[in-house]
Amino acid sequence: MSQTAAAPVPALDPVPLAQALIRCPSVTPEDKGALGVLEAALAPLGFRCERLRFSAPGTPDVENLYARWGSGGRNFCFAGHTDVVPVGDMGAWTVDPFAGDIIDGQLYGRGATDMKSAIAAFAAGAQRFLAARNGRLDGSISLLITGDEEGPAVNGTTKVLQWLAEKGETLSACVVGEPTNPLRLGEMMKIGRRGSLTARLTVHGMQGHVGYPHLADNPIPRLLDILTLLKTRRLDAGNVHFEPSNLEITTVDVGNPANNVIPASAKAVLNIRYSTEQTAAGLKDWIRRSVAAVCGPEENGGRYDLVLEDGAMPFLTEPGPFVAAMAEAVEAGTGRKPALSTTGGTSDARFIQAFCPVVEFGLIGQTMHKVDERAGVADIEALARVYEGMLQRYFAAA
Structure with missing residues (x-):
């Protein structure tokens, strides 16, 4: 018209x-x-x-x-x-x-x-x-x-x-x-x-005295193992229109003010910017499997919380x-x-x-x-x- x-x-x-x-x-x-x-x-x-x-x-x-x-x-x-x-x-x-x-x-x-x-x-x-x-x-x-x-x-x-x-x-x-x-x-x-996906991970342990580690359960080593496992994988090489996908660790927090206390939990946040070589479903599955590989299946007492948030496709x-x-x-x-x-x-x-x-x-x-x-x-x-x-x-x- x-x-x-x-x-x-x-x-x-x-x-x-x-x-x-x-x-x-x-x-x-x-x-x-x-x-x-x-x-x-x-x-x-x-x-x-x-x-x-x-x-x-x-x-x-x-x-x-x-x-x-x-x-x-x-x-x-x-x-x-x-x-x-x-x-x-x-x-x-x-x-x-x-x-x-x-x-x-x-x-x-x-x-x-x-x-x-x-x-x-x-x-x-x-x-x-x-x-x-x-x-x-x-x-x-x-x-x-x-x-x-x-x-x-x-x-x-x-x-x-x-x-x-x-x-x-x-x-x-x-x-x-x-x-x-x-x-x-x-x-x-x-x-x-590129797409955006955020993962919020909390690994739980048991608070205790550093002098008696057998009476506590330090979650920090498990969190670090998970982060290392995730970060060392090359997601893809990108393609003619997209740069390679990348995963970045944006924060790691324990919130522990004492040097003689093993903390009860440790947290991290990750963000992935991903190309069309990836899918949100595939990335989420990979993250879940990686966390479970370190902590054990969540349904079997793996003692972690994982929240996956879609930002954009x-x-x-x-x-x-x-x-x-x-x-x-x-x-x-x-x-x-x-x-x-x-x-x-x-x-x-x-x-x-x-x-x-x-x-x-x-x-x-x-x-x-x-x-x-x-x-x-x-x-x-x-x-x-x-x-x-x-x-x-x-x-x-x-």
Whole structure:
């Protein structure tokens, strides 16, 4: 269905919009007006904006925004988040992290890189694309913006996607604006992500005096044996799209303040980032068998507790016409041909990939979550050009 604007699409500069978003201290799960700022920028362009508030037991309520231009045809979605991580030591910042100051061509502030500037570039790219077409398009453009990506990720993107499905509304393709570039804009585009699995292990023993070890049962050696067994296995060599899977021990805790007491228990937490060479079920089975090999079967008094938590499943958007078109837009807008990568942590793309093809492209990630987080003004402007080019190529395709 074609939508025709009643008046010329008003111009939109991404940099002032990014500044306005940064000035909203939207530390997860607070919105602090950020979605309202974005809605005020999108509505004059002809976007129908819907604010969505979701709740779940044990988690904070979260505000989200779904904005759509057009009501039919293919629906190209930009996805991101306005929530940010805490600033940390305020005194360590050289500027107010929520002032949105520009110094020497750099926009400073929490969220400048991750990812309020990308959201501003979404809006500017869409505005320029629509203006070039005089507000005519056989299709739709949408923005799916959440407020809890940096938090539990329970009441945000997943709930919006469920809401869309219940309405019978679909997404045809999606670009997530997470910072993807290591050093220079245009270096890297993400076409997938590795999976994440967490293991929480507690090995139980019997507390006692170190001088009478036969009257106690020290759990620490068993825990160390388990960790050694798990850590020494090479999980896989990766594949053409994924780095090798890796297991990291993130904490080992005994909590024993006395040097003459054998502790009653010892704990460890592990995290595995795994490629498509692995499955969650296979990794869980391997961990269970490894723990049982040291401690004995749990049902036979092995005396341990093991909790396995899925964080994300690995996914890949196979290189093809969609990925090629998005990469061409990056090259045209930045002068660099992006590497197609699956590196890094997780993002909300892990939820979106079940609904439509998705890639990630955003700013340079060097300062995200750091003191003095910042993004180059020139990069923000270039990013808007990239997003405009993505829309051009997507809707030009048959």
